Amino acid sequence: MRFRFELFVALSMVCLAVGCDGRPPTYLVHGMVVFPDGKPLTSGTIEFEALNQKKPITASSEIATDGTFQLGTFAPNDGAIAGEHRVAVISDFEIGTGIERPEELPPERLHLKYRDFKTSGLKYVIKPQTTNILVEVEYAPPKDTKDDTKTPPTRAGD
Amino acid sequence: MYSSHGKRCLQPLERRGFTLIELLVSIAIIGVLIALMLPAVQQAREQARMTQCRNNLKQISMGIQNFHSQYNELPPSRSYDHYTSWAFLILPFLENVNLFENWDPELKYYYQSDTARLTHIPPYFCPTRRSGPFASIENAAVLSPYETSGHVPGTVADYGCxxxxxxxGVWNWITSNGAMVMGDATTDPPTVPAGNYPPPQARLLRFKSRTSFKDLIDGASNTILVGEKHVRPSRWGIAQEDGAIYNGDHPGSFSRCGGPGYPIARSATDVYRDNFGSYHNEICNFTLGDGSVRGISVYIATEILGRLTARNDNEVVEEF
Structure with missing residues (x-):
């Protein structure tokens, strides 16, 4: 009996330490975002939203300068849950460089359709194992960004 | 006590005390009880700090509501580039008129007095995050082809609009879809070309906000005004992420994005720069246009978060 009691205490301590929160398990997902010519997308955010969930469960990651990412759902880099996901890739310019002024924006590199889950057309199935994913994206068509920056320029350079 | 041959014996060594096992067991039980209790105590303490944080946001929210009553418009995120930010404009409505009077509204941030720049006020700090230091340390990554602003220290804050x-690409420009955007301002022409430090002084003649409650066409109760800024501990006091809050030069210091591409940071060490995020456990606090303060799960889908931060996307906000 005494042994059983100790076992119970030990188990409850383990449970307290690990935390019984009933979250779905996540699996490590590494990946890389590349353009058709093999060059990586060097900045931005990638988001994987699990389909067929009661509440959306989103895994996201910042894209590193070499184009790689490692998804995190409940903590940074902890992976994604298993199942089918739709994917969005957003690559805005980093603020603080002075280029948040519309008249000074360089042309968009990534096609803007990837900003939205509905229009990105990217879908991946995460299997319950460590996964490597290559996300292939297209360049923006040359004049795509004009519509978004139709603000009349104020005083440039201030 | 009696010894084996029946004689009464008062020698202390033979007195019946606790055995080692008994002592260890009782210590173990006490240890388990304390171990059970400590997390609860810590949670209660954190809960108290969270309540204080929400109270801070409530005060900020009341400040904005009163600003709107006075001027019939929301405070702009900044009056104009280089001048001052929303956090300073609502100070008269946070009972800090005297601090506000120290500021010369015609001058750029870089030309204000130490009192105006460096005085910190308690409602701008979340107790879970920090109790100091309150002055910005440096500007990182501001030396760009477009702009060079050196560092002039000022007080920081834990909340951003x-x-x-x-x-x-143009967030926090006047086309941004957030509730608070840059003001519509008229200034003197600068006397020195841009790109010099300190930025050339030009008087701010007048400014007007571009948004008011009637521009929150998604509904004031569905639009976020102010929330907790995500700042990694290693970036405290460093612009753009955590620069001087009264400085209208660096949007990364006084405002934050939320929505597609800008999830709420999940923990204090998340690498994101321009996002909302808190040091509370899985909850980030926001104040909405109707004056309410809500804790939102940091795992909220970015699509829904985007509908909350955008003032004019015409999308239905699901339960969040």
Whole structure:
């Protein structure tokens, strides 16, 4: 009996330490975002939203300068849950460089359709194992960004 | 006590005390009880700090509501580039008129007095995050081809206004879809070409906000005004992420994005720069246009978060 009691205490301590929160398990997902010519997308955010969930469960990651990412759902880099996901890739310019002024924006590199889950057309199935994913994206068509920056320029350079 | 041969014996060594096992067991039980209790105590303490944080946001929210009553418009995120930010403009409504009077509204941030720049006020700090230091340390990554602003220290803050999430690349410009955007200002022409430090002084003649409650066409109760800024501990006091809050030069210091591409940071060490995020456990606090303060799960889908930060996306907000 005494042994059983100790076992119970030990188990409850383990449970307290690990935390019984009933979250779905996540699996490590590494990946890389590349353009058709093999060059990586060097900045931005990638988001994987699990389909067929009661509440959306989103895994996201910042894209590193070499184009790689490692998804995190409940903590940074902890992976994604298993199942089918739709994917969005957003690559805005980093603020603080002075280029948040519309008249000074360089042309968009990534096609803007990837900003939205509905229009990105990217879908991946995460299997319950460590996964490597290559996300292939297209360049923006040359004049795509004009519509978004139709603000009349104020005083440039201030 | 009696010894084996029946004689009464008072020698202390033979007195019946606790055995080692008994002592260890009782210590173990006490240890388990304390171990059970400590997390609860810590949670209660954190809960108290969270309540204080929400109270801070409530005060900020009341400040904005009163600003709106006075001027019939929301405070702009900044009056104009280089001048001052929303956090300073609502000070008279946070009972800090005297601090506000120290500021010369015609001058750029870089030309203000130490009192105006460096005085910190308690409602701008979340107790879970920090109890100091309150002055900015440096500007990192501001030396760009477009602009060079050196560092002039000022007080920081843990809250930033919502800059929406778009259109791509121009957040916090006047086209941003957040509730608070840059003001419509008239200034003197600068006397020195841009790109010099300190930025050339030009008087701010007048400014007007571009948004008011009637521009929150998604509904004031569905639009985020101000929320907790995500700042990694290693970036405290460093612009753009955590620069001087009264400085209208660096949007990354006084505003944050939320929505597609800008999830709420999940923990204090998340690498994101321009996002909302808190040091509370899985909850980030926001104040909405109707004056309410809500804790939102940091795992909220970015699509829904985007509908909350955008003032004019015409989308239905699901339960969040």
């Amino acid at each position: 919502s800059a929406g999430y778009g259109p791509p």
